[in-house]
Amino acid sequence: MFELDFIEVQEKWRSKWFTANAFEPSVSSEKKFFFTVPYPYVTGNLHVGHGRTYVNADVIVRFKRMSGFNVLWPMGFHITGTPVLAVSDKIAKNDPETIALYLEYVNAYEQDDAKTKEIVNSFKDPWAVVNYFSKKLVQDFQKIGVSIDYSRQFTTGDPEYNAFVQWQFLKYKEKGFLKQGDYPILYSASEKNAVGEDDIKDADTDAVEVQEFISIKSKLGDSFILSSTLRPETVFGITNAFVNPEGDYVQALVDGEKVFCSKAAAEKLSFQKHEVKVLKELKGSEFVGKIIETPLGKKVPLLPASFVNVENASGFVHSVPAHAPYDYVALQDLKKDKKHADLFSIVEGIELISVISVEGFGDFPAKEIVEKMKIANLKEKAKIDKATQDLYKLEFYQGRMKENCSQFAGLSVEQAKKKTGEWLKQEKKAISFYETSRPAFTRHGDKVIAAVLSDQWFLDYNSPDWKKKSFELLDELKIIPEQYKKQFHDVFEWLDKRPCARRRGLGTQLPFNNEWIIESLSDSTFYPAFYTIIKQIKANKIQPSQLKPEFFDFVFQGKHSIQEASKTTGVPIELLQSIKKEFDYWYPCDQRHTGTAHITNHLSFYCFAHTALLQKEKWPKSISLNELVISEGQKMSKSKGNVVTLHKLFAQYPVDLARLYLVNTADLGSKLDFRLKDLQALQKSFNKLIAVLSEIVIFSTHDSAEKETPMTKWMLSKFESAVKESTTALKENRIRDYSQKTFFDLLNSWEYFSSRATPEEEILVSKKIAEKWVKLLSPIMPFYCEELWSSLGKDFVSLQQWPVVSEELIDENAELEEDYLQNVLQDVRRISSLMKNKKIASAKIIVASKEKKTQAINLIQKHASPEELSTDALSEYLKKNFYSYRTKPELLELSEYDKLVSAKDFISESLGYPVVIEKEESSNEEKKEKAMPLKPSVLLSFTS
């Protein structure tokens, strides 16, 4: 038995590959294959989700390399944005959870506890995080055996990279793709800064977003009151407004107009591009009973309601009791309220106004639903919330505006909502009021509010020419698996203006405005180009300051003369030439592989960036994708503690096994559910294959008599078919198919062959398949394959030529004969199983006569359909398989008797009792009549 210490084998080949620089190609005359996978983000360890993407990628790349391509697969590291910063921040503030997490991460690499602590402590500096993990990730990658060129590493924080990204944004600006405008964001007033999800308490479990309320202006004296709603379309149904009598309100000058709103609202408005000056403060109770005039000219009363929250939006709400459960219940409560007995007649006089029709409800859905759910008063908050939500959903998606809604009559609520809001704002009858979707606080405990940035930078993916060109790219782009092409199409359609810079985080500053950091998805769209040049930039010590726009103009776009470019940048002409040559050699990117999650952003931006910056010949050629990995049926997350890190995995299982598992468990287009039990089960087959293959490799060195037999023909045919099918599958990126064929099918075939064959036959076949099979498997399990290959006295199977199919060995007949034998065996077993209580002594197998076969062939050929056949036994039999015999008449020509006789011992052994083979012509048995072509008659005899 072949025993290997997998840790040792892995270490050995890892170090051999990388000391020999086996995967570091340079410009040559060979045909090239430039392949990339998005660089990982460096805030922690890699997990099986990364593993899946990188292993699939590696299989593709190894196949291409063995198929004679000059393959470049480089790697860099992504550090842009807030996450690294957030980690450092938390560690600096001694956040116990973060420290524990990072102790665990670092502990995976370090032996010494004291050292681990020291390292984690150093993470107060974000660059320490970046530097530490980028080094460790390289080690991890090398451990998985992915054949990456590590000589072109960089991080997105490197000054060379900054210059490269700045150049891109200069180009976007020149083309008019970069624009500035208003944008609402989450904001902390006390920190004077934008806040992201990672800054907000509990935002990872309970997301906070910015909502746009429409605050309509209703006249009250010489001022307006601002009442807010998320449903502007109901403005036609207003019957009154509500104020919280306990609340604090102000009168303020907002953009030159006197308005009433809550005190909190006035402050918020000042962050939303409004000039706000508070004139006086007053209590909500002072508004009760006042009559206001809505923008539609209707005079309605202001009534008290405790449910109005002055901390939310403008502090007043208008009331649409026909459609809003809260409003309806509030009015009912008010009628019963003794404190406000003076208002009774006003409330009593309010008539509900219906503005939306929706199936299943009459004129006043809110009233109906409140009555149906038996909501008694405002205290039943949970019930009212539910009623509101249900009704809103129903009306929003299914409702229509009624006749009384002027120009919006007949529209769906969905459309009317947007249009009414726009209209009110345009007519200056309302303003936008941005508010957080729930009360939220930063991790430091400051209030999070919605603010409007007036100078936010956007990339306008809707620029007509840009979008058109990008669709052109998409038309030509090969997407693997194809099913995702449509999604790309839809995403391209949908892409609009997208904010592309932030006020904080690591990364590159906007070239013309250094207060802005280019946001992390926007700085990672064109970087495959960077791999082609960074090696020479670093090797020749070109300074970041030399990487002026002219440098990139020249290299990527061929602009300026080389003399000019050299003069401006101070880069020598030959060097400039050589860098451009390298870019021109490798570009375009032939294939980019990543997870499907990136389609809606990263991959789409990647396409757009290329159409904006490069000529058509340099646009990407293909994108391949794989779905995500879940763990034991659940999404992986730190909080669930079910994240499987590659580190842990490889401590216990051979890398080659894990690689096999990751490519074989699911197709690229489906989720992979990582189950430890399955992996362990797979290990059995894995060990078996290693044992079998090692044996074959040893056999292949033995001498043998060169004599082919039906069995060797069968095995070689199976093998060569597998070579053929595997190769096709790999060419089409059907990686799972390839692994099934190369690994499982062949293993099963060999096991069967081995049970049927003599040692001589095994040696004969081994000599012909050993090398090929090792090569075939090497993309999946490179470590063991290198080990086996070296035992044949050769170097680096990873760099060998992919096996060529020996078509002449594919022998359909040999395979058919063996299938036939299996069918017969199956048949005999079936019959035996029906003989429940009898012990079988022996079996007689009677093969159909020649005459019957000829007859059968005639019948099949002379008739077009099974209906035309008559009802004799042979015809009845033929009816069942009519069409398959018709398309493959050679089936019927098989020499059944010879096959069975030659396999007689095998049949007896498999069945466990002796068998006799007879021909129908020479048999004395009555049952011989039952024999049909390909279906011999079987006669069992029993021990008494």
Next chain:
RNA sequence: GCAGGGGUAGCAAAGCUUGGUCAAAUGCGCAGGAUUGAGGUUCCUGUCUCUUAGGAGUUCGAGGGUUCAAAUCCCUUCCCCUGCACCA
């Protein structure tokens, strides 16, 4: 709601583009047998239902259609997952 993907035997997962060879690969699980002191491992066999001679019946979310023939093509319908932006 919009967009994309999906529903296959106890479970997981192929097959669907190009209809027949599909009661449907493969793996797990389960059952019986061999091996073993026992367990595990390994090997063989079976695993939709009925059937004491190789037969029959019912299945691929549900319902309808096209066809000599449908898991595969068309229509309708129900259910599930993902994304919906400034976040890596």
